[in-house]
Amino acid sequence: MISHPEKPKARRPRVAVASLMQETNTFSPIPTTVAVFEEYYIHRGDAMRDGYGAARVEVPGVFAGLTAAEIDVVPLIASYAAAAGPITRPAFEELVSEMEARLRDAGPVDGLILVLHGALVVEDQPDGDGEVVARMRAILPDGMPIGVSLDLHAHITPLMLQPDTFHVGYQEYPHVDMYESGERVAGLMARTLAGQCRPVMALAKCNVLVPAVCGRTTDGPLAHVARAARKMEGEGSILHASIFPVQPWIDVPDLGFAALVCADGDRAAAQAFADALAARVMEIRHKFTLDSVPLDHAIEVAHTNDGMTLVSDSGDAPTGGAAADNVAVLRALLDAGADKQPRLSLLTLCDPVAAQIAHGVGVGAVIEVSLGHAFSINDGAPVSTSARVLSVSDGRYVMHDPGAQGLPMDMGRTAVLGIGQLRVVVRTRPSMExxxxxxxxxGLDPSTAALVFVKSPSHFRVSFGPLAARILVADTPGPTCADVRKLQYTRVTRPLFPLDDF
Structure with a gap:
């Protein structure tokens, strides 16, 4: 009997995965350093596999999608920092150079997936994400695919559109599909490696800033554009259509709405679809109305109506890059006498010193404290008041509402201060709301309060919205203010709506 040697088993595809995520705000008073990333996370190598716990965010979605397609995952490095000012060049170099070194040392790979935000600004480079993509592209052989996951508020540039690189953006705002976006980019990578498709990209932009408070995909004018993108995909002629109303609080050239369409080998078709989406936004630009109200009006509505009134303090939103330390809301509540109303008002504030004082004196103590503007020292004066320490904690909890459920949050030392009927959650870090x-x-139940403030432009509607009798957007100051016409842009390309009316 003649024996035949067994054929060697084919090597499973290997795809490297890396992430560098920050949504920069060039108007923020907080510079971004490596220490800021370390406050949140830097997962290296295999620590990426379980470092996210049960969080439904992009990297775990990528891992799940690749594993389901029988592709081996090669984790490199994943780093995240909350929105703040531009990242310093030394910090950027430290993180990107490590990503480059880990990619070079990864052994043979068949592709790379980058999980980015898309609005990362370096102090000397307005397009940090584009530089990341270009530097990774330079390491890999021509023809090897790179897949990029992006936030819906990414600032899309030609530098991002490197050869053999495809991009997939979130489909939803509020952001409830981060995990699914990771799965989508992994699925498209799997199809590409199997020879089932050949992704090509096309970009179309228009000089329109969509305000974050009215740029939802669930309702309002942008929802119609989002539905058009999904319809394009459903017709089967393109692989993916992404819309990017952009992070409006970055002062960089060529800022504006972008449509990014991925087609199977047909770049002309992709360009036609992208042009159609951008043209639709240009047509409806005047429909993006703010509908914001003065703070005193929001407070009056809350205390003269039944049920809970939910108010967006958009100007001080930490997920957009604000320091969450502005006391405009607290001052307005005190001026309106909300501390003497029969029902509670809830608000938050980032003030490390006040949190430390509260921890030092303990629960039950009454303190004289100066609150606010711990970081934005040039944007207002603190409020001096007497407050009772109602509770203290380490500020840790796990998010459970739709969006990033399962993601651990660490606010740092936190205290609840009582000022009459006001409850102020004073924390050390400006974490997302x-x-x-x-x-x-x-220990505070927002459903039972008369008035609840949240420092968020839109995402809060998913979690807090079902508890509210009404939702208002307050015209509050800060680097994430709803009305971008109040900010001092100097580098954007003009004309730009609504800074310029046309």
Whole structure:
């Protein structure tokens, strides 16, 4: 009997995965350093596999999608920092150089997936994400695919559109499909490696800033554009259509709405679809109305009506890059006598010193404290007041509402201060305010309050919205203010709506 040697088993595809995420705000008073990333996370190598716990965000979605397609995952490095000012060049170099070194040392790979935000600004480079993509492209052989996951508020540039590189953006705002976006980019990578498609990209832009408070895909004018993108995909002629109403609080050239369409080998078709989406936004630009109200009006509505009034303090939103330390809301509440109303008003504030004082004196103590503007020292004066320390905690909780459920949050030392009928959650870090856990974890039930303020332009509607009798957007100051005409842009390409009316 003649024996035949067994054929060697084919090597499973290997795809490297890396992430560098920050949504920069060039008007923010907080510079971004490596220490800011370390406050949140830097997962290296295999620590990426379980470093996210049960969080439904992009990287775990990428891992799940690749694993389901029987592709081996090669984790490189994943780093995240909350929105703040531009990242310093030394910090950017440290993180990107490590990503480059890990990619070079990864052994043979068949592709790379980058999980980026898309609005990362370096102090000397307005397009940090584009530089990341270009530097990774330079390492890999021509023809090897790179897949890029992007936030819906990415600032899309030609530098991002490197050869053999495809992009997939979130489909939803409020952001409830981060995990699914990771799965989508992994699925498209799997199809590409299997020879089932050949992704090509086309970009179309228009000089329109869509205000974050009215740029939802669930309702309002942008929802019609989002539905048009999904219809294009459903017709089967393109692989993916992404719309990017852009992070409006970055002062960089060529800022504006972008449509990015991925087609299977047909770049002309992709360009036609992208042009159609951008043209639709240009046509409806005047429909993006703010509908914001003065603070004193919001407070009056809350205390003269039944049910809970939910108010967006958009100007001080930490997920957009604000320091979350502005006391405009607290001052307005005190001026309106909300501290003497029969029902509670809830608000938050980032003030490390006040949080430390509260921890030092303990629960039950009454303190004289100066609150606010711990970081934005040039944007207002603190409020001096007497407050009772109602609770103290380490500020840790796990998000459970739709969006980033399962993501651990760490507000740093946190205290609840009582000023009459006001409850102020004073924390050390300006963490995101997407989840009701920011109050529930501190023993406060927003559903029973008369008035609840949330420092968020839109995402808060998913979590807090079902508890509210009404939702208002307050005209509050700060680097994430709803009305971008109040900011001092110097580098954007003009004309730009609504800074310029046309």
């Amino acid at each position: 997407w989840d009701t856990g920011i109050y529930l974890s501190q």
